[in-house]
Amino acid sequence: MNAAGDNGGSLFKNFVRQTSFKRPEMNMNFEFSNARRLDTHCDTCFPMIQEQVPSRGNYVDLLEFSNFNGIPYPILDESKKPSRWFADIRYCMSTPLPHNYPSVTKDVLTSPRVESTIQTLLKTSNTSVSSLRSKAVKFFKEIQANLSKFVCKICSYLLYKVFRRLMTKLLVCPDELNRIRKAEESGIPIVYLPLHRSHLDYLLITWCNWHFRLKLPHIASGDNLNLSGLGWLLRATGAFFIRRRVNPDDEGGKDVFYRAILHSYIEQVLKKDLPIEFFLEGTRNRFGKVLPPKNGLISNVVQAVQQGIIKDCYLVPVSYTYDAVVEGVFLNELMGIPKVRESVMGVFKGIFDGFSKSKQCGIVRMHYGRPVLLTTYLSAMTAALACKNAKPTALTRLPHSFSYRELVPWHRTHSETVDDRSMIRAIGFHVVHEAQMMCSISAVSIVSCLLLAKFRKGADIRTLEHDTIWLCEKIIAGGGDVVGYTSNETTGETIVKYALKKIENCVEYLKDQQFVRPILEHKSLVNLAYNKNAIICRFSIKSALALSLVCREMGKMVNIEEIIDDTMSLCDWLQYDFLFAKPCDDLREICHDILSTEHWSHPVNGVLRSDYEDMGGFGDVESQNQPVHVRIKDENDFEILVFYSNLIRPFIQSLYIVTTFVASPKCAENPIPENKFVRDLCQAALAEQEGYVKPPFEPLLESINSDSFKNSIRTLREKGFLSRADPNNVCRSKNGHINEVVSNLQRVLRLVQ
Numbered sequence: 001m002n003a004a005g006d007n008g009g010s011l012f013k014n015f016v017r018q019t020s021f022k023r024p025e026m027n028m029n030f031e032f033s034n035a036r037r038l039d040t041h042c043d044t045c046f047p048m049i050q051e052q053v054p055s056r057g058n059y060v061d062l063l064e065f066s067n068f069n070g071i072p073y074p075i076l077d078e079s080k081k082p083s084r085w086f087a088d089i090r091y092c093m094s095t096p097l098p099h100n101y102p103s104v105t106k107d108v109l110t111s112p113r114v115e116s117t118i119q120t121l122l123k124t125s126n127t128s129v130s131s132l133r134s135k136a137v138k139f140f141k142e143i144q145a146n147l148s149k150f151v152c153k154i155c156s157y158l159l160y161k162v163f164r165r166l167m168t169k170l171l172v173c174p175d176e177l178n179r180i181r182k183a184e185e186s187g188i189p190i191v192y193l194p195l196h197r198s199h200l201d202y203l204l205i206t207w208c209n210w211h212f213r214l215k216l217p218h219i220a221s222g223d224n225l226n227l228s229g230l231g232w233l234l235r236a237t238g239a240f241f242i243r244r245r246v247n248p249d250d251e252g253g254k255d256v257f258y259r260a261i262l263h264s265y266i267e268q269v270l271k272k273d274l275p276i277e278f279f280l281e282g283t284r285n286r287f288g289k290v291l292p293p294k295n296g297l298i299s300n301v302v303q304a305v306q307q308g309i310i311k312d313c314y315l316v317p318v319s320y321t322y323d324a325v326v327e328g329v330f331l332n333e334l335m336g337i338p339k340v341r342e343s344v345m346g347v348f349k350g351i352f353d354g355f356s357k358s359k360q361c362g363i364v365r366m367h368y369g370r371p372v373l374l375t376t377y378l379s380a381m382t383a384a385l386a387c388k389n390a391k392p393t394a395l396t397r398l399p400h401s402f403s404y405r406e407l408v409p410w411h412r413t414h415s416e417t418v419d420d421r422s423m424i425r426a427i428g429f430h431v432v433h434e435a436q437m438m439c440s441i442s443a444v445s446i447v448s449c450l451l452l453a454k455f456r457k458g459a460d461i462r463t464l465e466h467d468t469i470w471l472c473e474k475i476i477a478g479g480g481d482v483v484g485y486t487s488n489e490t491t492g493e494t495i496v497k498y499a500l501k502k503i504e505n506c507v508e509y510l511k512d513q514q515f516v517r518p519i520l521e522h523k524s525l526v527n528l529a530y531n532k533n534a535i536i537c538r539f540s541i542k543s544a545l546a547l548s549l550v551c552r553e554m555g556k557m558v559n560i561e562e563i564i565d566d567t568m569s570l571c572d573w574l575q576y577d578f579l580f581a582k583p584c585d586d587l588r589e590i591c592h593d594i595l596s597t598e599h600w601s602h603p604v605n606g607v608l609r610s611d612y613e614d615m616g617g618f619g620d621v622e623s624q625n626q627p628v629h630v631r632i633k634d635e636n637d638f639e640i641l642v643f644y645s646n647l648i649r650p651f652i653q654s655l656y657i658v659t660t661f662v663a664s665p666k667c668a669e670n671p672i673p674e675n676k677f678v679r680d681l682c683q684a685a686l687a688e689q690e691g692y693v694k695p696p697f698e699p700l701l702e703s704i705n706s707d708s709f710k711n712s713i714r715t716l717r718e719k720g721f722l723s724r725a726d727p728n729n730v731c732r733s734k735n736g737h738i739n740e741v742v743s744n745l746q747r748v749l750r751l752v753q
């Protein structure tokens with residue numbers, strides 16, 4: 001059998017739906033929320049007393065607001081429904097922009113931060129006060145937003161037209177927005193921290209806030225979007241521009257004086273109680289899963305609080321779910337081809353293309369997380385990062401494999417006191433983790449995931465429908481939500497039909513349309529993988545546990561601690577691909593918790609058998625610190641574990657491809673730029689050319705992509721297998737232990753023969 005499993009039958013034989021379908025013909029209810037409480041995802045850091053957790057209603061469609069005069073809607077009394085004539089224009093005219101957006105020019109240019117930087121520069125460089133002051137004005141003008149209510153009003157109307165063309169629905173949860181309103185009324189500024197998947201993300205918070213009469217944010221935008229003729233429009237809707245490092249030699253954004261002006265700008269906007277928005281990831285993710293956060297702008301906000309410039313601020317994670325992003329899958333960039341820089345022509349072409357394909361983005365859902373005060377974050381992270389006696393994992397598995405807590409990038413030094421850098425990293429990781437966990441999952445992701453991780457050689461439609469429901473239920477049981485799925489109501493038929501329509505270019509049908517399989521070409525598989533990757537965060541640790549189990553000899557008992565050690569190593573090696581855990585989590589504990597759940601340890605329903613079977617499963621024994629040995633129960637459970645393991649398997653394959661290459665004589669001894677290295681390796685691997693080391697298994701084609709290759713390089717560099725001193729180039733590894741990594745990875749991938 002191959003890595004992905006292909007027996008065509010349902011994996012999930014033990015899964016029986018609790019209730020029979022009530023209305024098999026029912027449409028999907030996209031507004032329905034499977035979660036009924038406005039919970040938080042971190043009880044450790046931000047506990048909520050259960051009785052006080054507010055309830056959560058369904059979603060509303062912003063595109064319908066103009067037809068119903070906004071909230072409350074839907075209007076059940078037909079006679080009260082407003083007329084639809086010129087509904088958009090009338091709604092836009094009558095919906096106010098009630099807040100003021102005062103200028104911060106003087107505050108920034110005369111701020112103590114800018115003054116002290118001027119004094120320092122006067123001492124250290126040969127320059128005059130007046131030239132520094134005019135430079136300050138120049139930097140300020142380069143950065144500043146120019147929020148104009150008049151322009152926002154016009155845009156609010158135009159965006160109705162654009163969004164209606166691109167989206168079927170744009171859903172938000174009014175209860176989440178009410179929570180934001182309360183935070184806003186407290187007079188403490190809000191910092192919105194959305195995940196970044198598409199250029200459309202820039203517009204969504206602003207547009208949604210306008211509907212709910214909330215303040216419009218100042219949005220940190222890369223200067224790549226400051227296009228002549230369009231930059232002013234973005235500034236008028238709240239964008240302020242920051243310099244980006246587009247290539248490794250670009251020092252523009254590092255200028256101390258520029259940074260002081262930018263820092264002061266952020267502080268003064270917040271001081272005026274105006275919200276700010278920026279993307280912690282720093283760039284749109286290219287492969288459908290979150291990126292590790294960057295520290296720059298969040299550190300400015302943390303310092304503003306620590307230095308008393310503002311008393312506090314609320315951090316609000318925001319996430320988006322699209323059936324498809326307007327840009328499409330980033331196929332060229334995923335093959336290492338450099339991005340085409342944004343241009344005015346490109347924008348017009350993008351708009352034209354967007355309008356030529358109707359409802360390209362499908363259903364879009366936004367989530368606003370719980371506003372948490374930065375000072376609460378600071379004390380929670382201090383407690384979370386204080387030294388805990390992390391138990392090192394076995395070193396026999398993969399070289400340099402210590403405890404996850406010691407190696408993850410938020411906490412480099414294992415010390416009693418928590419330094420500011422670790423604190424800022426931890427806050428960023430916590431927010432991004434929260435955002436990824438509150439993201440709804442689209443039906444497209446569910447079906448793409450099953451096609452790639454289970455039905456690679458195809459499935460009959462009924463089996464796919466059955467397993468789709470199984471996966472939806474798993475996501476809901478884990479606290480997630482699936483767009484358009486209502487537990488016990490939506491049929492597998494409806495949801496599969498909906499999803500297959502969206503991915504019709506990536507699948508083919510056989511047997512009179514009753515059998516479907518993915519098209520096994522790189523382009524289709526990468527497309528499906530992009531959709532699938534949105535799900536992995538919900539199962540990432542389970543997937544690593546499953547991979548650690550299925551790579552072992554079937555039927556042989558193995559000490560559970562060994563499985564956990566391997567799992568921790570896998571998480572560690574994929575730390576740039578996935579945020580497996582929050583800074584406050586203990587990964588070893590999470591592994592134990594997962595293994596003690598009924599699904600894993602129950603003597604009848606669990607996937608594992610232990611040497612404590614007669615005692616009602618090993619969950620209880622585990623908690624008594626007794627050594628436990630387990631094996632996979634039977635073929636069916638093995639198949640379930642293979643499915644889970646296949647979620648992260650392509651990423652381990654990418655790591656293997658890169659590692660074997662940098663360990664081999666085929667890799668040049670002289671450093672070559674990383675971008676070129678990645679592009680050449682992608683092309684060679686795909687064409688199975690000479691310039692690549694063919695693995696002893698058939699690689700899953702989606703594992704050949706620049707995103708995973710770059711993360712593999714980053715991990716190898718981090719662990720000293722590639723030069724840290726030369727971070728922009730790659731050459732053959734001189735580390736004698738690299739072959740141990742190769743053989744360990746081969747052991748983990750053993751199944752794929």
Ligand SMILES: O=P(O)(O)OC[C@H](O)CO
Pocket residue numbers: 221222223224225279282283284285339
């Ligand atoms: O890095 P990119 O191409 O994803 O650009 C998106 C940025 O948000 C632009 O500011």
